[in-house]
Amino acid sequence: MTVLEVRDLxxxxxRGVRAVRGVDLSVGRGEVLGIVGExxxxxxxxxxxxxxxxxxxxRVEGSVxxxxxxxxxxxxxxxxxxxxxxxxxxxxxxxxxxxxxxxVGDQIAxxxxxxxxxxxxxxxxxxxxxxxLVGIPDAARRARAYPHEFSGGMRQxxxxxxxxxxxxVAIVCDEPTTALDVTIQAQVLEVLRTAKEATGAAIxxxxxxxxxxxxxxxxxxxxxxxxxVETGPVAEVYARPRMPYTIGLLQSLPRIEPDAPRPVPIDGxxxxxxxxxxxxxxxxxxRCPVAVSRCADTEPPPVPVGTPAHTAACVNLDAxxxxxxxxxxPAPPPAPPVVPRHERPAVLEVEGLVRHHPLYRGTVLRRxxxxxxxxxxxxxxxxxxxxxxxxxxxxxxxxxALMEILRLTRPxxxxxxxxxxxxxxxxxxxxxxxxxDVQVVFQDPFASLDPRMRVAEILAEPLLVHGVPRxxxxxxxxxxxxxxxxxxxxxxxxxxxxxxxxxxxxxxxRALALEPRLLLLDEPVASLDVSVQAGIMALLEELRARLGxxxxxxAHDLAVVRxxxxxxxxxxxxxxxxxxxxxxxxxxxxxPYTRALLDxxxxxxxxxxxxxxxxxxxxxxxDPSEQPRGCRFRARCPSYAASADAAWRTLCETDEPRxxxxxxxxxxxxxxxxxxxxxP
Amino acid sequence: MNRPGRTLRGLAASRRVVIGAxxxxxxxxxxxxxxxxxxxxxxxxxxxxxxxxxxxxxxxxTTQSGRDVFALTLRGMQKSLVIxxxxxxxxxxxxxxxxxxxxxxxxxxxRLLMWGVDLLLVLPAFLVVAVLAPSLGxxxxxxxxxxxxxxxxxxxxVVRAMTISLRExxxxxxxxxxxxxxxxxxxxxxxxxxxxxxxxxxxxNVSVAxxxxxxxxxxxxxxxxxxxxxxxxxxxxxGTATAYPWLSGFAAGLLVLTVLAVNLLGDGLRDLLxxxxxxxxx
Numbered sequence: 028m029t030v031l032e033v034r035d036l037x038x039x040x041x042r043g044v045r046a047v048r049g050v051d052l053s054v055g056r057g058e059v060l061g062i063v064g065e066x067x068x069x070x071x072x073x074x075x076x077x078x079x080x081x082x083x084x085x086r087v088e089g090s091v092x093x094x095x096x097x098x099x100x101x102x103x104x105x106x107x108x109x110x111x112x113x114x115x116x117x118x119x120x121x122x123x124x125x126x127x128x129x130x131v132g133d134q135i136a137x138x139x140x141x142x143x144x145x146x147x148x149x150x151x152x153x154x155x156x157x158x159x160l161v162g163i164p165d166a167a168r169r170a171r172a173y174p175h176e177f178s179g180g181m182r183q184x185x186x187x188x189x190x191x192x193x194x195x196v197a198i199v200c201d202e203p204t205t206a207l208d209v210t211i212q213a214q215v216l217e218v219l220r221t222a223k224e225a226t227g228a229a230i231x232x233x234x235x236x237x238x239x240x241x242x243x244x245x246x247x248x249x250x251x252x253x254x255x256v257e258t259g260p261v262a263e264v265y266a267r268p269r270m271p272y273t274i275g276l277l278q279s280l281p282r283i284e285p286d287a288p289r290p291v292p293i294d295g296x297x298x299x300x301x302x303x304x305x306x307x308x309x310x311x312x313x314r315c316p317v318a319v320s321r322c323a324d325t326e327p328p329p330v331p332v333g334t335p336a337h338t339a340a341c342v343n344l345d346a347x348x349x350x351x352x353x354x355x356x357p358a359p360p361p362a363p364p365v366v367p368r369h370e371r372p373a374v375l376e377v378e379g380l381v382r383h384h385p386l387y388r389g390t391v392l393r394r395x396x397x398x399x400x401x402x403x404x405x406x407x408x409x410x411x412x413x414x415x416x417x418x419x420x421x422x423x424x425x426x427x428a429l430m431e432i433l434r435l436t437r438p439x440x441x442x443x444x445x446x447x448x449x450x451x452x453x454x455x456x457x458x459x460x461x462x463x464d465v466q467v468v469f470q471d472p473f474a475s476l477d478p479r480m481r482v483a484e485i486l487a488e489p490l491l492v493h494g495v496p497r498x499x500x501x502x503x504x505x506x507x508x509x510x511x512x513x514x515x516x517x518x519x520x521x522x523x524x525x526x527x528x529x530x531x532x533x534x535x536x537r538a539l540a541l542e543p544r545l546l547l548l549d550e551p552v553a554s555l556d557v558s559v560q561a562g563i564m565a566l567l568e569e570l571r572a573r574l575g576x577x578x579x580x581x582a583h584d585l586a587v588v589r590x591x592x593x594x595x596x597x598x599x600x601x602x603x604x605x606x607x608x609x610x611x612x613x614x615x616x617x618x619p620y621t622r623a624l625l626d627x628x629x630x631x632x633x634x635x636x637x638x639x640x641x642x643x644x645x646x647x648x649x650d651p652s653e654q655p656r657g658c659r660f661r662a663r664c665p666s667y668a669a670s671a672d673a674a675w676r677t678l679c680e681t682d683e684p685r686x687x688x689x690x691x692x693x694x695x696x697x698x699x700x701x702x703x704x705x706x707p
Numbered sequence: 708m709n710r711p712g713r714t715l716r717g718l719a720a721s722r723r724v725v726i727g728a729x730x731x732x733x734x735x736x737x738x739x740x741x742x743x744x745x746x747x748x749x750x751x752x753x754x755x756x757x758x759x760x761x762x763x764x765x766x767x768x769t770t771q772s773g774r775d776v777f778a779l780t781l782r783g784m785q786k787s788l789v790i791x792x793x794x795x796x797x798x799x800x801x802x803x804x805x806x807x808x809x810x811x812x813x814x815x816x817x818r819l820l821m822w823g824v825d826l827l828l829v830l831p832a833f834l835v836v837a838v839l840a841p842s843l844g845x846x847x848x849x850x851x852x853x854x855x856x857x858x859x860x861x862x863x864x865v866v867r868a869m870t871i872s873l874r875e876x877x878x879x880x881x882x883x884x885x886x887x888x889x890x891x892x893x894x895x896x897x898x899x900x901x902x903x904x905x906x907x908x909x910x911x912n913v914s915v916a917x918x919x920x921x922x923x924x925x926x927x928x929x930x931x932x933x934x935x936x937x938x939x940x941x942x943x944x945x946g947t948a949t950a951y952p953w954l955s956g957f958a959a960g961l962l963v964l965t966v967l968a969v970n971l972l973g974d975g976l977r978d979l980l981x982x983x984x985x986x987x988x989x
Contacts, residue, residue, distance in 0.1 A: 108785065331720055433884045459886045462885060463886070465884075466884070467880075469881065470877075472877060475878050475881055477878040477899075479900065488887070492887045492888075493886060537881065541885075
């Protein structure tokens with residue numbers, strides 16, 4: 028039974044930006060529809076239009092029916108009676124979606140009282156029940172807590188509790204897990220599944236993560252340029268995609284399986300920053316490898332392909348019969364260096380690095396109140412020509428470790444040695460000279476490029492700082508642009524005139540300007556769309572092979588690390604819990620945290636994802652200001668929780684495990700008392 | 708933002724700059740070239756015309772003692788314009804310097820400088836200037852310094868707050884990790900982002916300084932006789948403004964025009980310096 032039906036929905040923002048251009052969708056009871064697309068594809072505008080939450084001045088045409096009743100054109104007051112009752116929503120950022128000045132229990136109770144007319148005590152009791160349902164421990168007490176007292180994952184649980192408070196018939200979730208770590212994402216998806224089973228509501232899940240859709244949705248709709256370009260059952264679309272954009276999206280995904288094919292970049296970028304879409308014809312045609320002259324004539328309507336429920340909007344369906352042949356196969360990765368690792372010199376050696384932040388309390392008399400142990404004794408080395416990936420949940424200290432290395436000064440404790448030189452012993456002039464060899468690429472290319480400078484000025488800056496003669500600079504800027512695959516004409520642009528991928532290329536070019544030997548990369552692809560990610564990753568691999576660079580690579584995306592890194596270090600609460608060659612660690616993770624982290628990554632493969640339902644790692648990312656005693660991971664450790672042996676557990680409670688080689692002689696270190704993970 | 712909107716805003720901004728700048732140039736021309744055209748000098752006295760309304764002989768009329776109001780007003784405007792601009796430039800520059808250094812360096816330089824700012828903020832500026840200006844007897848250059856010394860503190864605090872947020876931006880970090888020195892980063896990455904704030908602030912300070920000088924002069928603490936400024940003129944004429952409006956009316960009108968011109972110029976420049984308004988980049 029269809030409960031939510033959208034017909035020919037069009038959303039036009041003021042200034043004539045057409046965000047949604049005729050989208051049809053229908054979701055049945057208990058069904059999950061996943062909507063995927065890149066940023067700017069109109070998926071959020073679609074959600075907001077469905078909920079009637081678009082800003083005034085936006086034109087919405089078409090029809091949105093909830094159980095047959097038209098929602099478009101109703102006044103805000105009328106819609107308010109539907110929203111929160113029959114039609115619920117879960118947003119990306121629960122901190123801004125919850126009122127900060129009321130306890131969460133009261134906020135849930137309020138929606139129940141408003142819509143169901145329940146008495147205050149009854150609503151309170153129901154709120155506690157709902158919080159229990161979404162897995163908030165000690166719900167009766169936590170109901171009196173304020174939103175800021177919850178972690179991100181717990182807040183999202185509260186949002187879900189509020190969404191299901193009035194037994195809605197449909198829930199619209201807009202990127203509900205995007206801001207969360209993988210382990211927490213797995214927990215929240217599990218809660219969403221419980222919520223769906225408890226209420227039988229239809230769910231519209233908007234996300235950019237094809238892995239989440241594969242595991243959670245029944246049907247999927249792919250959006251591009253404000254249109255649904257392919258719709259169908261998840262298994263069908265993932266196995267036999269027919270629209271070239273869907274094919275590209277699926278092939279551009281970095282995958283975590285060892286035998287997975289290399290991601291294929293989709294050239295170009297859609298969206299306003301690159302001059303918008305063509306006025307007539309298929310909007311994807313400029314980026315499409317199988318575009319023919321007919322593509323420019325009219326915008327193709329969705330036509331059934333294969334099964335009746337599967338539609339794709341493409342005129343050249345003959346060419347997309349075999350998805351593997353649509354996009355040219357990427358060039359094979361550059362050959363790995365032949366010199367064995369132990370014979371190559373170390374470019375970066377970090378030993379026992381510590382960075383603690385003091386916490387103060389009070390405004391007049393500041394008293395030291397505790398310590399945030401951001402980095403708490405980290406040791407690793409990076410050898411010439413290799414890539415070390417540093418992974419972990421947010422707040423585990425991976426970025427702090429990177430910044431500590433970049434400061435090139437004496438760390439609070441421990442040593443940092445670059446190219447064999449201890450940073451604690453550097454003079455100011457030596458430090459500046461050393462900076463030529465160590466450069467950094469940041470996560471967000473919007474923030475890391477000065478918006479007031481042109482690309483040429485941005486690239487010239489490090490050269491000027493290090494006294495390169497002006498006559499050489501112009502030529503070097505052109506060289507750099509060519510090196511990262513940008514056009515010489517881009518030199519005259521400001522960063523806001525470039526797309527996200529182009530900006531990140533400028534960021535990489537700036538880091539390469541002084542011909543460094545070691546590049547520190549802080550989540551270099553995390554803020555980019557998947558179709559662009561693949562291109563940047565290929566560029567990084569190519570540069571490493573051509574210029575003989577070494578990378579220290581911080582990321583939370585384990586699939587990206589598998590592709591780029593030779594070795595991987597897993598961090599937890601300021602310590603490295605497991606380090607070793609990527610193939611070994613991913614193939615046979617030893618530390619229980621590594622195992623849980625790898626298990627939590629959603630795979631973009633519906634068959635595998637449905638059979639594989641790992642128990643998500645319990646608990647939140649830890650509070651780094653707590654004084655650890657014993658193993659830091661103990662509170663969340665599945666092996667510790669499952670063990671009944673008292674001696675086995677006591678060791679975890681009293682002794683902090685030291686990294687030790689497991690198994691001997693493979694260059695692999697694991698910090699766990701019971702690496703075999705076996706039950707006693 | 709789409710392109711038509713961008714160019715429209717850009718056009719409007721450049722029109723404001725042109726109007727403001729030409730008005731300011733005209734006012735300067737009037738103040739400094741006007742006296743050569745005027746038939747009367749500012750110290751001359753016409754014993755045949757006491758408190759005459761504007762006429763072809765005396766364009767702005769005459770005072771009670773027979774002095775030409777046109778010549779007096781221009782003379783006063785020269786003082787006011789010079790004082791206003793100098794004070795604005797000096798105080799804004801000081802604010803930028805102190806604010807950026809305190810904000811970027813942090814730590815004890817920050818605490819020391821902000822302590823100084825707070826100290827100056829709690830002093831009653833008007834009273835201090837009123838007491839110091841006549842007793843030091845240094846004439847108007849001293850007045851400029853005194854006015855500038857009491858105008859910069861709030862801006863310095865704003866500049867410091869903005870610098871602190873800019874300091875943590877990734878492009879500043881990138882420059883720092885690239886080996887750029889503190890002066891380099893302040894000049895290349897911090898100052899340009901404060902430019903719009905500083906320009907608007909300087910524009911406002913011109914008006915504030917002219918007003919403050921006029922106010923001080925009105926009470927007799929600013930520009931000392933025999934020198935005159937717009938403030939002393941308005942003060943002299945205010946008692947009889949309804950009966951003999953020309954005595955202070957022209958001075959007041961020119962004061963308003965000057966403030967308007969400076970504000971138009973500042974506003975327009977701020978919008979033009981915003982790179983997101985630039986034409987031609989898609």
